[in-house]
Amino acid sequence: MKRLTTYLLPALLLAGVSTFASSKPNVVFILIDDLSHYGITAYGANRISSTQGFFKNVEFETPRIDSLAKDGMKCDYAYAYPLCEPTRIALMSGMNNIRNYHQCKSQHASDITFGDLFQHEGYETCIVGKWKQTRGTKSIPGKDYISEFGWDEFCCFDVVTEGYRMIDPDIVENGKIMNYKGIDPVTGRRYYGPDIFNRYALDFIERNQEKPFFLYYSMVLMHDEHTPTPDTKPASIFDEHDISKPTKYGFMKGDDRRYFPDMLAYMDKMVGRVLDKLEELDLDENTLVVVMGDNGTKECFEHVLPDGSVFRGNKGSNKEGGLHVPLLLRAPGKIPAGKSYAGMVNVTDILPTLCDAVGIEPPNKDSLDGISFWPQATGRASGEHRKWIYTWYNGNNKSTDLDNVIEYAFTKEFKRYAPSKLYPEGRFFDLRTDLFEEAGTEKKKVPKVWNKWHYSGLDVSKLTPEQKRAYDGLGKILEQNAYVPVKRLQIVRGEVPLRVGGTKQLECRIYPANATRRGIIWQSSDPSIASVDKFGVVTGHRKGNVEITAYSWDDAMPLADHKSEEFRTDGIQHSVKLRVSK
Structure with missing residues (x-):
């Protein structure tokens, strides 16, 4: 009998299971933009330098985020994608990019996200900060399209256009375009994006303190444009900073990298305000707080450890400096205080872990690449929840642009790249002695994937027995994750009749079961008679006949x-x- 992949909304999604207390636990997920793990002092670095000479060995600290490590768990080996959008697609869906990434700023609402799952569970949901993933469709403009991903409320940057995110930001708030200019009546200073997002987040928490809520706080700090903050001294620097002034580096006007340390301190302050609000409202004991980075620090900054060793940021690179990010969790009474987790964590693991923590069973769980590490976090399971990570990445290019795809699998010790246009034989590295992947007799660049250097790696004919075993094992992982096309779909409708005001769950089987792109787009021939949501739940509205169609993501290419x-x-x-029927 053939194995089946199904999309079926289980009863657990509607019923829910509480694991923190008698009430549903709240979840606050905070995503820091452009910061490697060493950007948080709990990981060991305590100074930062500019490779362009703007500052050197500036001491920094992140005490509020560090408190999560003290009161909860620090993950030592957490990895994301090299750039923000590929990370966000994987984060929100729990899937590797090979399954559901098509092109930049084009994520389709048929994708099931953690916003959808929490909203279905009865949570109040909100996203604040950076969006970036869509521009809307011809029928639903970008300013309204965010709500299609499960968000009851949103206050976001990079929705209809990129614009400014820091001083005088361009923001869309619940469908209303807000171009903030002038003086903020709350602070008496210039409008500052991080303040606006933070205030909205705190207000959302306060308004929903009697209900279960899910807050996705997608910070704009530490991304460029780099600017002074309201805490920069003297105050006149922030008040008079010219955001229209071109820079000699990069493409963002008003960018001044001298203020990166100030931004780092302000980022930690913003996280602290959220923690303080939870404590003020007596919600901290029933709220899971997670802080993570979306990719490595920009390559123009270096993190310096107490022994003087340097870890250079490498955003956009598939090496350590582009992938290794901070990840800290706090759940009082569930996660032991002061815990360190040495297992590898992939960004795709976040969705199943959050769902596991609050008792949600994703309806598309068989299609997820992420694995929950909640049992390890809470001590219900020992050992590591995963031993390797697989990644398919092509920068912000279209998924059909296969010449620029970089595909690899790695453990904490070894890394193997699949054959590519740049290196037809593939590449292999021993990360124990070559963490930054500089082995090999030649190096080449991929111009359309952030123009990064890629070294040729070890000579595979001269590997040690241990290296050879790792090389072969990672090769099998690459083979297991090779693209498999969808051949056909089959909708199973069941025997339950559909009546006006009633609902009916449809199931779509995907063949073969190991097909790569398993997403489904549901469509009704007449939504006034019966509509269908992204979970395949049909709702009857008036008497009549209707046709429900399921399209495969594999060739529908939704944008x-x-x-x-x-x-x-x-x-x-x-x-x-x-x-x-009636």
């Missing part, structure tokens, strides 16, 4: 870039006819 057709309808699909 939300506000330009293209939303998705193709001439590919792999299956339809069923339903009658809505």
Whole structure:
């Protein structure tokens, strides 16, 4: 009998299971933009330098984030993608990019995200800060499209255009475009994006203190444009900073990298305000707080450890400096205080871990690449929840641009790259002695993937027995994750009749079971008779006949870039006819 992959909304999604207390636990997930793990002092570094000479060995500390390590758990080996959008797609969906990334700023609402899951569970949901993933469709503009991903509320940057994120920011708040200019009446100073997002987050928490809530706080700090903060001294520097002034480096006007240390301190302060609000409202004991980075620090900054050793940021690179990020969790009474976790954590693991913590079972769990490490965090399981990470990455290029794909699998000790246009034989590195992957007799650049140097790696004909075993093992992982096309779909509708005001769960089986892109786009021929949501739940509205169709992500290529057709309808699909009765 063939194995089946199904999309079925289980009863657990509607019923829920509480694991913290008698009430559902709250979740606050904070994503720091552009910061390696050594950007948090709990990981050991205590100074930072500019490779361009703007500052050297400036001492820094992040006491509020460090408190999460003291009161909860610090993950020592957490990894993301090299750039923000690939990370965000994987984070919100729990899937590797090979499954559901199509092109930059075009994520389609048929993708099931952690916002959708928490909203279905009855949580109040909110995203504040950086969005970036979509521009909307021809029927739903970008300023409204965010709500299609499970957010009851949003206050975000990079929604309809990028614009400014720090001083005088361009923000969309619950569908309203807000171009903040002038003086902020709350502070009496210039408008500052991080303050606006932070205030909205605190207000959301306060307004929903009697309900379970999920807050996704997607920070704009530490990304460029780098600017002074309201705490920069003297105050006149912030008040008079010219955001229209071109820079000699980069493309962002007003960017001044001298203020990176000030931004780091302000970022920690913003996290502290959230922690203080939870304590003030007596919510901290029933709230899971998670802080993570989305990719490494920009390459123009170096983290300096007490022994003088240097860890250089390498955002955009698939090496250690681009991938290794901070990850800290606090859940009083569940996660032991002062715990360190030495297992590898991939960004895809966040969705299943959050769901596990609050008792949600994702309806598409068989399609997830992420693995929950909640049992390890709480002590219910020993050992490590995963031993390796697989990554498919092509920068911010289209998924069809296969010439620039970089594909690899790695453990804490070894890393193997799949064959590519740049290196047809693939590459292999021993990370124990070559953490930054500089072995090999030649180096080349991939211009369309952030123009980073890629070294050729070890001579595989001269590997030690241990290296050879690792090389072969990682090769099998690459083979297991090779792209497998969808061949056909089959909707199973069951025997339950559909009545006006009632619902009916449809199940879509995907063949073969190991197909790579398992996403489904559901569509009704007449939503006024019966509508269907992204979970395949059909709701009857009036008497009549209707056809429900499921399209495969594999060739429908759904996009939300506000330009293209939303998705193709001439590919792999299956339809069923339903009658809505009174």
